[in-house]
Amino acid sequence: MKSSSDEKIALEHQAARIFMRLYQHRFGVKMQHIWHNEPAKPDVSCYLEQQRLDLEIAHLYGSEAEAMKILGRELKGGTLDALQSLNQCPVADRLLQALDKLISNKAQKRYDSDRVWLVIRNAHPDWHAQELEQTPHLLQIPSEHPFEQIWLVADMTGQAGLIPLYPLTLAQVPK
Template structure:
């Protein structure tokens, strides 16, 4: 475990893609913890990153360990590319070219399929895909919450609230599932499960 987003536990530097991933996860976790504390008047503290066998982020809720698996929700391939490029430029100081990995390319292909769907169907499909993908993983942790952060400016809190009745939560390893409806953490999280 480390609080450093630029290095592995052993001190080795992360590659650009992993640094970006950790930056996004850390920002999502910070927003979620701050908003959760405000809503429930209960402390959530000490963010640190985990190695791949564990959920992305660990913290403490009321002094007890809690792990967070973080996911980001995009509406389209173009949006994911544009937003990712902007974040890369912020993290890397202007260097914007990065070759997608096989998994990243799979995600980009999936996002391009979403373009032809209605906004509500696109949202439900995107949420279902994230949950299905994360539910396949096994987590070396007794308590894991999934936090999905909306990265799309096309969807706001109202869109998610309207879709909740249609969202089917399949069997999964998560104690709770939360959604951050705004990328910047300006809206309270919505509990999906």
């Protein structure tokens, strides 16, 4: 059985590879060679064309209880109760709240890096590209954060594409 640390690193590398493939396809630029970093740096590093770029990877699960369910963990009383209570809140509201919370938490981190992009991979099976594409302009991205760009991979496999979250002008111009 893999340790949770090994599982986390594997998920981060998988997300980085998917992001790099989608970004290359969308903008026709070369991204290559990822490696894992120590905690003071973002999760993985790569080269965008000839320049080093660091990627902080996050997965959007919704809540801790949903993450446990999605990752196939054993669900017990409190977790089951938490999952049940989530049914009271509309799915679209929960999506926006979860994205805002994730970005806010990541924005508080500081990295030993010149260029950091935040890459979020949607792991929630009930949130689809159509809903995700409608959220960027509704997000409350903190005014102070370490990210040059923020991207959302719309699903676990990359089939649903890539959504720019910050700055919103990224849809037209790659950096």
